Amino acid sequence: MENKTRHKRGKLIATSAEPTRCTQCPVRARALFQGVPLDQLEWTQQYRTNQFNLEGRSELFMEGEDHPFAYTLFSGWIMLSSTAPSGRRRVLRFALPGDFIGFQTRLDRPMTYSAYAITPSRLCAFPRETLQQMLTERSELATRMATLSARDMAFMQQLLVANGQRSAKERVGAMVMLIFAQVQGLGDLVPGTTEDSIDFPISQEILADALAMKPETVNRTLRELREDGVFELKQRRLTVIDREQALTIAELDFDSLKEQVLL
Amino acid sequence: MENKTRHKRGKLIATSAEPTRCTQCPVRARALFQGVPLDQLEWTQQYRTNQFNLEGRSELFMEGEDHPFAYTLFSGWIMLSSTAPSGRRRVLRFALPGDFIGFQTRLDRPMTYSAYAITPSRLCAFPRETLQQMLTERSELATRMATLSARDMAFMQQLLVANGQRSAKERVGAMVMLIFAQVQGLGDLVPGTTEDSIDFPISQEILADALAMKPETVNRTLRELREDGVFELKQRRLTVIDREQALTIAELDFDSLKEQVLL
């Protein structure tokens, strides 16, 4: 019943003595600073620390922890999860390049969820205590943050809908295709992305926790989907064989997805 | 399988020729305009239309509709839901007084969910096309909107966790207690609230759609919880008999709930 997995604590390793590189990352086009002219980005220096690398399979922060930073994710996959007192873990969503991690109602309170790096990741850290002030001083960032929150909400709505009263096949299909759509939307920001395939570093166990299913069931369901010629998931790589069928099973509409989940 | 329920379209009835009353509503302390001094609220006039009453059991807007307004809810219960192509409905959350309804990533796009008034409700409407501009001009509102979004996110996280890999009893218990905590936090804004009971206008059918369960199962589960002396739900009224036990079953912590879900 319990999910006693203990993960190592992630070490944040500064990668660049040149702070301004942070703002020149191509991911900017999607992130908090989208639309802010490059020459006006200098002032952000005062609000953030340096750029960091985080090794894969390590915790960024834990639920309930008094963590001093929030982050913009530049590259890598970060899993956001919450663990109930009983030990059952629920994956809330997967953060992808451009996502802002750690904004919550009360910035002076402990984190309301855990963040775990699935793959090696690159992040830009902002002290939480000055975040509110930063938003106040730069209204375009506040607007942008509200928009980003709304997008995350939309994704969680999709998740809720995808998980409701549906068969294992539909649920797994919806989750996989939601992630596929997100990564496709990021284009070059995520390496290894082609027209019909993406890198997919999420283990079946983690997928199970995101779907509120058991790993064994996820496995059986993935086999069925493979046998049906819908998509194939092996060796940490997802190949969509029949996109139409996949979206039908998942009851998803690629176009409306793009509007809601992508930005 | 299908949920073919057809609801009548809600009629919006202007209640006040005195627009400024909108800003004087006590719910303001919780809503978008929290913290904005009363004497600076005049400018909002240009961005909003009047105050409206909406009859119970009626649609405010439908998913996919090109609806021109977003709303602040002053009183009443509004259900936000999304319906999959197959016709299965999923309740996303319940909006309560003070909640902002209709903010989404793309304000120029159709609504991403449906809003249905469970009880008669009072709302204040904002034209969606000027909402972005309003946020841009008044950064404190943008910050506030981001915070409200974060709170809604936190609630949906609770929902996701509550629905994951848990028994019917735990899920129903969690949902009911989450709603109880929210209403308790609103205090006088919701009439009929006492120390251990609240008005609870949500039918078992709607509860089922919020929990991704069948109405029959919800009913059986509520009976069990009643027989266990946890809480009682009848005649649209919820009475919590044993709060400790209820929170234990739901795996919820009232204190952390207050921080995350309330504002």
Next chain:
DNA sequence: CGCCTTCTTGAGATGACTCAATGGTGGTGG
């Protein structure tokens, strides 16, 4: 090569769903 994580498969138990029918409540109109 050995170790560890992840994936894979089988067989049986169980809890939620399905189908079907009855009872209760509140509102409406004759």
Next chain:
DNA sequence: CCACCACCATTGAGTCATCTCAAGAAGGCG
């Protein structure tokens, strides 16, 4: 005032999908 109707709540019995428990294979890394 009562009959009727719509909606919601309640209960039973049987089915089935997912979970549980158990074992083994495959892949990655030192």
